Amino acid sequence: MNPIITIRNLKKSFGDHIILKDINLDFYEGEVVCIIxxxxxxxxxxxxxxxxxxxxxxxxxxxxxxxxxxxxTDLNLVRTxxxxxxxxxxxxxxxxxxxxxxxxxxxxxxxxxxxxxxIAIQNLEEVGLRNFIHADVNKLSGGQKQRVAIxxxxxMNPKVMLFDEPTSALDPEMVxxxxxxxxxxxxxxxTMIIVTHEMSFAREIANRILFMDNGxxxxxxxxxxxxxxPIHERTREFLKRFR
Amino acid sequence: xxxxxILENFWEAFLLGIGYTLLLSLVGTVVGLVIALVLxxxxxxxxxxxxxxxxxxxxxxxxxxxxxxxxxxxxxMMVQAMIFYYVFRRIGLLWTPLEAGLFTVSVNTGAYLTEVxxxxxxxxPKGQEEAAKxxxxxxxxxxxxxxxxxxxxxxxxxxxxxxxxxxxDTSVLNVIMISELYYVAEDAAMRYSSFLEAMLIxxxxxxxxxxxxxxVLKIFENKLGVKALxxxxxx
Numbered sequence: 001m002n003p004i005i006t007i008r009n010l011k012k013s014f015g016d017h018i019i020l021k022d023i024n025l026d027f028y029e030g031e032v033v034c035i036i037x038x039x040x041x042x043x044x045x046x047x048x049x050x051x052x053x054x055x056x057x058x059x060x061x062x063x064x065x066x067x068x069x070x071x072x073t074d075l076n077l078v079r080t081x082x083x084x085x086x087x088x089x090x091x092x093x094x095x096x097x098x099x100x101x102x103x104x105x106x107x108x109x110x111x112x113x114x115x116x117x118x119i120a121i122q123n124l125e126e127v128g129l130r131n132f133i134h135a136d137v138n139k140l141s142g143g144q145k146q147r148v149a150i151x152x153x154x155x156m157n158p159k160v161m162l163f164d165e166p167t168s169a170l171d172p173e174m175v176x177x178x179x180x181x182x183x184x185x186x187x188x189x190x191t192m193i194i195v196t197h198e199m200s201f202a203r204e205i206a207n208r209i210l211f212m213d214n215g216x217x218x219x220x221x222x223x224x225x226x227x228x229x230p231i232h233e234r235t236r237e238f239l240k241r242f243r
Numbered sequence: 244x245x246x247x248x249i250l251e252n253f254w255e256a257f258l259l260g261i262g263y264t265l266l267l268s269l270v271g272t273v274v275g276l277v278i279a280l281v282l283x284x285x286x287x288x289x290x291x292x293x294x295x296x297x298x299x300x301x302x303x304x305x306x307x308x309x310x311x312x313x314x315x316x317x318x319x320m321m322v323q324a325m326i327f328y329y330v331f332r333r334i335g336l337l338w339t340p341l342e343a344g345l346f347t348v349s350v351n352t353g354a355y356l357t358e359v360x361x362x363x364x365x366x367x368p369k370g371q372e373e374a375a376k377x378x379x380x381x382x383x384x385x386x387x388x389x390x391x392x393x394x395x396x397x398x399x400x401x402x403x404x405x406x407x408x409x410x411x412d413t414s415v416l417n418v419i420m421i422s423e424l425y426y427v428a429e430d431a432a433m434r435y436s437s438f439l440e441a442m443l444i445x446x447x448x449x450x451x452x453x454x455x456x457x458x459v460l461k462i463f464e465n466k467l468g469v470k471a472l473x474x475x476x477x478x
Contacts, residue, residue, distance in 0.1 A: 053373055071293070080379035090374035094392040104378035107388060149374075156378060 004029050004160060004191060005050060010059035012045060019045045021215040023059070027160070032192045034202035037212035038238060043195040046212070047162050050193070051082045064159060080108055083153030083161040087168050089145040091137045097124065097148050098133040101155045109156065116155070123151040127181050143174030147181055161185070163194040199242040203227055211235050245437045249444060253431045260427035261448060263341070267348050267416065267423060268409035275352025276402060282308045282353065283360025284386060308357065315354035321415035323347050328419045340419045348413060352405055359401045363394030396467060403460035407453050424448060
């Protein structure tokens, strides 16, 4: 099977500060990958490189056959196939719930308004917000906002979904509903790459864990392997804090 | 009584003057806003383009916009009106005082609102643009569908304020003989040699216009839910 995303020799720094040192990775369709590690180790930056929100310094990222770092590639087209969910939700605050989920479909994918709203409502139903389609997004709770954000991305029918610490900005009692929605999505076979600090969730949902430390992928393996028998002392130290 | 005589003989002229004043300030604010939307967006571009030519065009364009804003904000509208009216007539554009007046107010408002639009764009959280990009929107779509609507909403008070300022400041356009409110008042004053009375009438009318306008704008702002935007994206 060909990987859906291939990363080769990826390097990225902000000024003098090196964030990613020579990353090499393959992601496959149907994988649910959780990226864990301490803050500031480059997890979010790596994720943001995958849809070109961060420009890379060196290397190559190939998504579904197209090199996203090449100027010849239509990055906007690639982005329609990669959904992204942000820590701070980033819903469009000038639109209601359903409009958030149709705007990309009508304005980017050029779907008809009828088709777009049908798809949007389906996805809102999926995340449990069928009764909120005409609600003002400003009035939603954090958990509801994040579920709208997931429905917004799903409505574009992406091949991969990226999650950048999707529960870190939430009140503790709202974390559950968002994680449940993500588990449902994983069950349906969605390819997901998730940066998270929720260790038990990562262990439950992922079929592959990446442990990042200081700009490199220190360990890459199954949840059992990483959580039960980590190879590196650094990984063991990190995981100890979550026991 | 002189007030009654002025109003008896000039009420139609005053009404017409109100009409011109409102026309000038309304058209000026709307056209000025359109100018400002374009220039404000260009001013707010921070990324450096790939090619040398587009980099040159962007930097050059931004410098010209800065020059326009500085010159217009640094000179009185009365002087601008005179210069525009006569300069364009000299080069063969035989426009009427009203046309020159509409041009002047628009260009003047455009300069003030360019800064307002730029500030509005900068006040929209960066995550909005990132979310728009992540859905595959290009820069133009992200700007027009997501960022500008929110930017304008945050700056509604400043834009409305500019309209009120225009109602008052179009009085200087009497210098190019547009029969707006102040021009009418001056005309009446000279007819009856009663400057104080005519100006008091003008002042009351101006106050009425600006007061009602500000009330209407308040209602409009509340309808738009400008407050709602101040709740930022955290729970």
